[in-house]
Amino acid sequence: MSARGPGSGGEDRRELEARGAASGSGEIKAPTGASFAAEQRPPASSGLPWPSGTVAPMTAEGMAALRGKRRSLFLGRILPYTPYIIQSGLAVTTMLLLILFAAWYTSVLQDVPKDLPMGWIMALLLFPLAAWSSFRTYMKPADTVFLLPVETKMNAYFAPAWRAGIIGKLLVTWLVMLVAWPIYIRVQPDDHADLWASLLLALGLKLLFAYGAWQEHRMVSARQASVFALLRWLLAAGIAVAWFRLPLLPAAAAVLIGAALYALALRFPAKHRVPWERLIAVERAQAGRAMRMLGWFVDVPTQDPRVYRRRWLSGVGKSIPWKPEEAYRFLLTRAFIRGDLLGMAVRLSVVGFVLMLLARVSWLGGALLLLFTFMIGVQLNGLRRQHTDSLWLSLYPLPEDSRLRAGLHVMLRVLLLTAAFMWLPFLLTLPTDPTLALGSLAAALVLAWLMRGSAARKWRKLEGEDD
């Protein structure tokens, strides 16, 4: 599924530069790699309102333009991968899922079950979308030196980030509500929560929680910030439930009082004017996440991994044989239990587990089990990219194929474990339909094995190309 992407050519770049310097032309021939996207663009089209080479004036316009420039540089790194993502089958899968969804949606609309708890469902759909807040600031570590002197003017820099952070998510929220609305009014035609008021509420909540999330970034105490983040999610859930479950007056009162108290509470914690270090860390994590998501489809240069301590897993990997051939497995296992990949595998397994609880009685359950095993397997392909460029892997006396073997070993173990976990609800099906229950398990385990085989072939090919 993955394709070999552009931008893996740091070597080529040096070579090109060396060649350019040697030939005296001073020009680098337009490279095709993503990492050169910035260089490809002629300076005149940088989008800045002044000629290239001018020192950007630190006006509001200048600050906004600086962020705009950084944004386009980031997009320049990402966009060249788009064709590879489409090739990877994402477009086809998305189309297929859309068609399936449309068919399901039409059938539900034609025959809406009257006992559907639509109030709860609407609240469940609205609250995460309302609470979800993030901002792309494109801040860099050097900003603590070069932008610190203009700290008082940084709002001009952040304004586009706030706008972009709110508008995109608001549109998604509205879209989800608009799609769910026809079902909602068929089940509860007389409810007070009418469409316009609900869309307006979504707008209000997005503004409120975006403001709240920004204040969390500014808080001096990280502990207070996490408490407020929790509060944001709880309040979002509370307001969403109140709006769709209570009569108009109590609902409106709950929304207004909750929002007012929250806004008031946000004023108390001590805050930085600009939370430099936090914003830089958050930005790095977000950029890393974007690159890792790309990494599901294309071979992209790895970013700084995000690390979680996860003390409760510190015993994992202790039993790995104490041999040079298995040393890399030790490193990879530790990296896996503290990295993002584990989080993704767990999240998907839990969602899969819940879906299996609902769907375990029909063939759909088996199909979903295979789908989720497949999705986890696709993500685990990221194991190959862990520490690809590590200095120590080239210096330590490790056998050549130990990276590949360890990656496949960990991948298969995780796939088998998650597939078995997601299959557990089928235990309830076992007495009534043992063929379905055992057949699903067998199919999932075979799929796990096949995915390992496919990864082995693909990784070997990619290793060959790297060499």
Add this chain to the structure above:
Amino acid sequence: MSEQAALKVGNLTGGYSVNKPVLHGVDFEVGTGEMVGLIGLNGAGKSTTMKHILGLMSPKEGEVRIGGALLKDDPDRYRASLAFVPESPVLYEELTVREHMEFTARAYGVDPAVFEERAERLLKLFYMKDKEHSLSSHLSKGMKQKVMIMCAFIARPPLYVIDEPFLGLDPLGIRDLLDYMVEVNREGASILLSSHILSTIENYCNRFVILHKGRILVQGTLEDIRSASNMPGAPLEDIFDRLVRAEGAGGIQ
């Protein structure tokens, strides 16, 4: 000596670009149980020399042998004979201090019991015992450097290549590192050490190789270098100063 030399850099020419080598005919040895100081200005070619020794760069001309073996002949033996302490710490963010040491011990095939013993001693020696379970991202620059040093000493190979180890180390760390280097040296290990703190390494290294613009200006014991530069009894720093400045003016008269 060259047959038994722990490290033999033979007439090495090379660099990042094929047409513009950084090193020109660099030729020196580190004997068994010897500590050799590689010194030079920024950009003199010290790190490039080390990268060639580590096998991260390939020579355009010449060769590098460790214990008589070339990297391509016997990569496993070559790698296992060498530990490296880089100028800037390179750590895995997902590993703790102790896990870095454990990974190194596993890779070099150090016996688990021996590992435990060495790890305990090193953690205490470098005042890192209370940090052994900290993730590397939570360490200061100097502590990260200590992790690099401890990993190298966990492996106990016959040759250490140590690049600017004192940067960021606290005064006790510098002293402990020097003492430890002397200890492994006495046990027969060889060390190639690059540093700018000439007054410190003057008393520790058996011999010195002074690099300038990718060429060896002079090499030998402190006495050899003193007589080559007509500066009897002078400290290394003064000799280095004179040699390098004189090179700019056309050499020592």
